Amino acid sequence: MAEPSTDTSIIRDISLLYELALSAGASLDLRQNCEVFLRMLMARRNLSFAGVWLRNDCLPGREAEGDEEPRATLVYGAPTFRVGTTSLPLAHPQFRLLADGRQGASVAAASDPEGFAALVAERGVEGGVYLLLSLGRLGLLKLYTAFRREPYGERTLHQLRPVIAKFATSLEGCLAYARLRREVQERELAERALRESEEKFRRLIETASDAIFIVDAESRQIVDVNREAEALTGWTRNELTSLDILDLYHAEEQQQLRARFDGFVRGLPRSLRGLCELVHKQGHRVPVELSASTVEVAGRRYALAIMHDVSERLRAEEQRQRLQAQLQQLQRMESLGTLAGGIAHDFNNILGGILGHASLLLRRLPPGDPLRAHAEAIQSTAEHGAQLTQRLLTFARRGAVEAEPVDLNAVVEDTLAIVRRTFPGSIEIEARLAPALPRIEADPAQLRQVVMNLCLNARDAMPHGGRLTVETASVDLAEGGLAGLAPGSYVRLVVADTGIGMDRDTIDRIFEPFFTTKVKEKGTGLGLSIVYGIVNSHGGLVEVESAPGAGARFLVYLPAARATGAPHPEPAAGRAAPAAGGAAAAASPLARAPQARAEQGPRQRILVVDDDAQIRSLLASALDAEGYQVLAAADGLEAVELLERTRAAVDLVVLDMVMPRLDGIATFGRVRALAPHARVVLSSGFSDEVEITRLLDQGADAFVAKPYRMGTLLETVRALLASAAEADGGRPADAAATG
Amino acid sequence: MYLPSADPDSVVAAIRRRAPRSDDIVLLLLGQQGHPDLDELVSALNALGVAFLGGVFPLVFAGEQLASEGAVLQVLPALGRAIPFWDLHRRGAQVADIEPQLARASERCATALLLVDGQADNLGRFLSALADRLGNAVHYFGAGAGYYEGLVQAPAGSGQPAPARAPGFVRRPCLFCPEGVFQDAALLALLPGAIRLGVRHGWRRRAAGPIVATRTERNRIAELNWRNALEVYREIVEPLAGRSFSASTLYEVGQAFPFGLYKEDVEDLVRVPIAATEHGELVCGGEVLEHSVLDVRSTDADALIAAARQAARAALAEPARPAPGPAATAPLRCVLVADCISRYRLLRERFTEELDAVRQLLGKHAPGAQLAGALTLGEIASTGEGFLEYFNQTIVVGALHG
Known part of the structure; x- marks a missing residue:
């Protein structure tokens, strides 16, 4: 180129x-x-x-x-x-x-x-x-x-x-x-991440199950809330964000809360936790659990308050505590019942011995003998003791219940009739009885005792007068409503007074036997125990609401009868249901003993089965004195062996129900097999009413509650043997008949 | 060899006579007149089962023949089939698609033989991408195919009707290979034989300038000297040409007054304005970078023929840089020539002198070696060391060995 x-x-x-x-x-x-x-x-x-x-x-x-x-x-x-x-x-x-x-x-x-x-x-x-x-x-x-x-x-x-x-x-x-x-991209990425993070936290906050409040620490103004906060307070988000956080509290609490809030946002303490109450837009209070902390965003401090409605939890907790207290009360009363029952049983045996001997003494002392007055005093004192043990047994639910459909309103009205006549005029008496109240399966006499005892308790709580209110109502209890009660329909009796009221400790012990706040002369401390025992034996429950100076309310729940208004079947003729009662009551409806004196008394053979040696000896002596041939056994097993070994003809067996080795129930079956024609008198101061009734249904002839007067027992024996003779036309006793 | 008829039967018969080997590829240069339906030709060749690539050109030549019809056929040793690249206007730089084929062949490849659609838009980027991939391990020889109407006009008084439209380039599918017929495309054949290149144009006379291409887009110049490109060009060239011209007759004048672009140590680059758009943009036969400083070149027949001789000498006689490839010292197989159609139009009856210059050197240095070539719409040549340019107004002589 x-x-x-x-x-x-x-x-x-x-x-x-x-x-x-x-x-x-x-x-x-x-x-x-x-x-x-x-x-x-x-x-x-x-x-x-x-x-x-x-x-x-x-x-x-x-x-x-x-x-x-x-x-x-x-x-x-x-x-x-x-x-x-x-x-x-x-x-x-x-x-x-x-x-x-x-x-x-x-x-x-x-x-x-x-x-x-x-x-x-x-x-x-x-x-x-x-x-x-x-x-x-x-x-x-x-x-x-x-x-x-x-x-x-x-x-x-x-x-x-x-x-x-x-x-x-x-x-x-x-x-x-x-x-x-690069910086822009990083910033965009950061901003996007921030937006996503904000969106994520916004969603988390919005969908949180707790109410969340974001509050400006300086002004205390609510800055933002979530949906749950709206639901908790009843205010909308727009309304809330114009409020001071303290506006959500009751006016009385705002002063104190203001100081706490101010201290909190200054960092003392660093976080807040506890229970408090908000005021709902509609005015009612809402208990909430509060957890709050402070956070600084862009140089500005905010308080983040998370609140959780604990109404349900508190209600459940209260219910749980109430049920637990009721359960503890039940357990304690059960223990006391067991203790009282055991003591009463032993006392019955002791008193039975005293009464028996007193009876024998009176039989042998000629009229006019100066010693008769002492013997009668012994007998009277022992009977008084027997009444006391009977009350204890009632408390221990070991008395007999003669249940029948009962109109509680009628029982209340009967009782109030007496109350109105006998209570001081300073006590105003009011009855609020629910119409068409379902009947209850109950022993009317015991029910009357319940109403009366509660009224008496109310009276004693109002020494200077007041108002006694007796209410009845029909209530349906849900599952878990009251400890010890199954869900279902109940009749509620409320006896309320405007008296001196009770503190918690007193309430806790009010049903214990012999516990009383009254002066010694005014009560034995068994009235409310008896109420408790009767109500329990009827499958019910009694509660107390009281505070010192605020009177008291006794609430009795009794199961409603399933078929209300149905005619109550009468007890079968000649067969009496067992009933609790003292020695005086033992002879009447309990035993179907005829009143006629036995003609064949002498030489008829009677087997006495009782583990109490004193009663066994006393009874044997009394029967022997009446001319009967008496065999004695210390328990059921010994009685069975005696019958088997001797093949002795026995016309009547007096059978204690509570014995070691072989108890009365089992012994009854064996006796029935070995001596089918023998009359059987059941005797117990401490036996299950249901079992007594069952044995009567199975052929037992009479039941005599311990302690009994010897005369009462002898009359029962005599009458049974007489009726047997009439029925058999002189048929020999079992052993004789069978050879 | 030249085939007077390019009909499929004749081409198939000629190929059979040459009995190509399985690793040969058939290069077919078709004259634009009377060539057969390209799809039929592809079907026939596919039926024959040979590898091939071909293009349509205004004129083709082989031996002593120079014709606008018929076909030039050359069988060349190859490294596999021809690789087509299509949609160059969209995917000009996308050679990664054929990366596996290139990887297999490039180690033994000495020569990249390219046929491109001479009027495709993105040739500059395609060539850059290809050179990037193949590097300086190969030499490049290529020709721009296409149609030019009115190249051979009926003699006056022959009684034949005048052409219906002005002479000029026509965009039609002009490339073919076993995969089909293509426009806006390029075909690449990788050859194991070495090629020695001679590249000259002879456009050294600066007629006007400098002119600044102030706004360009690939091969289109929108502004010259911050004004409408066509207006500026007309203002400069019409006085030089002694005639006026319109957009439709631009090429008639433009072929004689192309743009020159300075290139250090080698012959300057020439860009011919081959058409003008309705907005006055000049469409050139190759890329013009924005802000390029151009001048307007002119030349004469002697200079062009001398350039052809120099190109032939460089390819056939000079001890040039050793060409790459194992067959660098192998005997000369043939001489391929890509000669710009503009040179033919400018040289007219003296064009034979240009070809004779090549033939003379061929006869002197490689008697018996075949000459095969075409009049092209653009030329490609590179030893791989410099920029792989798309030339205009240039004659490229490639002496293929092996």
Whole structure:
């Protein structure tokens, strides 16, 4: 090619610089900027390779990498087939060549093969010339041509310097732009993450099962709430966010809460926990469990209050505590009942002995004997003791219940008739009886005792007068309504007074036998125990509500009869249901003993079975004195062995129900088998009413409750034997009949 | 070899006579006149079971023949089938699609033979991407195919009707290979044989300039000197040409006054304005970078013919840089020539002198070697070291060995 003229050469140089100058900074994208500029440079200079090496500490995102050895990265290389390594230490010769501030350097393979070889970092380079141009603090531009043998001269370097400087400046712009974009992207990512986080927490808050309040710590104004907070307070979100948090509390509590809140937001304490009461928009109080903490957002402090409606929980807790107290009361009363029953049983036996001996004494003392008065006093005192033990047995639910459908209202009215006549006029008496009250299965006499005892208790609680209210009602109890009561229909009797009331300790012991707050002369301490025992024996429950100075309410729950209004079946003729009662009552409805005296008394054989040696001996003596032939056994097993061994004909058996080894129930069955025609008198001061009734149904002839007067027993024996003789027409006793 | 008829039967018969090996590929250069339906030709060749690639050109030549019809057929050793790239306007730089094929062949490849649609938009980017991938391990030879109407006009007084439209380039499918017929595409055949290249154009006379291409988009110049490109070009060239021209007759003048772009150490690049859009944009036969400083070139027949001679000498006689590939020292198989159609139009009756220059050197340095080529809409040549350019107004002579 011919050399161009000087003018042409200058024009070419100017044109090339013009092209390059306009190509630099064509784009803010680093790669695009390099592409446009270097394509032009490569095309015009007929270059084989161009590479832009930038120091890592200038690259966005890599400034802080802190390489042990400072390095540079090839950020653009074209054509790509020549790209070899893309990362070099700044100690590499290509950087060292410009390290002393040189703006450019050119090395030709032909003239400086070693220097050239040291620069090679590209592929497919064999011969040619490198041209290195400084990009200032950023790095360098590395150019290579395979078409030259001589290095580029100073003129070319000087010619390119301003354009390359402009290119370097454009690269600074690209890097700044990339840094900015990176920051924007990071900010966008952070903002998106924040939005997502906010959305997540918003959802969490909105769907939380607790009410959440965000409160400005300075003004106490509610800033935000969730749906549950709206539900808890009855206020809408808009209404709530215009309120002071203290507005949600009762006016009486606001003063104290204000101080607590102020202390809390100052960090004392760091968090709040506890129970408090909100005032619902509709005015009622809502107990809540509060958990609060403070949080600082963008330099502003907020209180985060989480509230949980604990109405249900408190109700359940109260119910649980009430049921637990009732259960404990039941258990204690059960223990007391067992204790009282045991004592009463033993006392019955003792009193039976005393009464028996007193009876025998009176039989043998002639009329007018001065000792008779003592014997009668013994007998009277023992009977009084027997009444006391009978009450204890009632409390212990070991008395007999003669149940029949009873109209509680009628019982109340009967009792109140007496009460109105006998109570002081200072006591106002009111009856609120529910109409159409279901009947209850109960012993009416015992029920009357319940009503009367409660009224008497009320009277005694109102020494200066007051109001006695007796109410009846029909109630349905749900599951878990009252401890010890199954769900179902009940009749409730309430006896309330406006008297002195009771404290908790008194209430807890009010049904215990012999517990009384009255002066000694005014009570035995058994009235309410009897109420308790009777109600329990009827499958019911009695509760007390009282406070000192606030009167008392006794609530009696009794199961409603299933068929209300049905005619009550009369007891079968000749068969009396067992009933509790003292010795005086034992002879009448309990035994079907005829009143006629036995004609065949003497020589008829009677087996006495009782584990109490004194009673056994006393009874044997009395029967013997009446002319009967008496056999005695210390318990059921001995009685059975006696019957089997002797094959003795027995006309009547007096059988105690509570005995060791073989008890009365089992003995009865064996006696019936061995002596089917013998009359059987059951005797017990401490036996299950149900079992007594069952044995009577199975053929037992009479029941005499211990302690009994000997005369009562002898009359029963005599009457049974007489009736047997009438029925048999002189049929011999079992053993005689069978030979 | 030249086939007077390019009908499928004739082509198939000719290929059979050449008995290509399984690793050969058939190069077919069809004259644009009277060529058969390309789909039928592809079907016939596929039925024959040979690898092939081909294009349609305004004129083709082989040996002493120069014709607008018929076909030039050359059987070449190859590394597999031709690889098509289509939709270049959308996917010009997408050579990654054929990465596995390139990877298999590139290690033994010495020459990349390219046929491109000479009027495709994205040729510059495609060539850059291809060079990026294949690198300087191969030499490139290529030709731009396409149609040019009115190239051969009926002699005056022959009684034949005048052409219905002005002479010019026509965009039609002009490439074919076993995969079908393509437009806006490129076909690549990887050859194991080395090629020595000679590239010259002879456009050294600066007629006007400098002019700045102030706004460009690939091969379109929208503004020259910050004004409408067509207006500026007309203002400069009409006085030089001594005639006025319109957008439709642009190429008639433009082929004689192309743009020149400076390129250091080698012959400057030439860009021919081949058409103008309705907005006054100049469509060139290759990419023009924005802000390029151009000048307007002119030349004469002697300079063009001299350039052709220099190109032939470079390919056939000079001790050029050793070409890559194991067959670099193998005997010459053939000489491929891509000669720009503009040169034919400018040289007119002296065009034979250009070809004769090549033939003379061929006869001197490689007697018996075949000459095969075409008049092209653009030319490709590179030793791989520099930019892989798409030339205009250029003659590329490739001496293929092996």
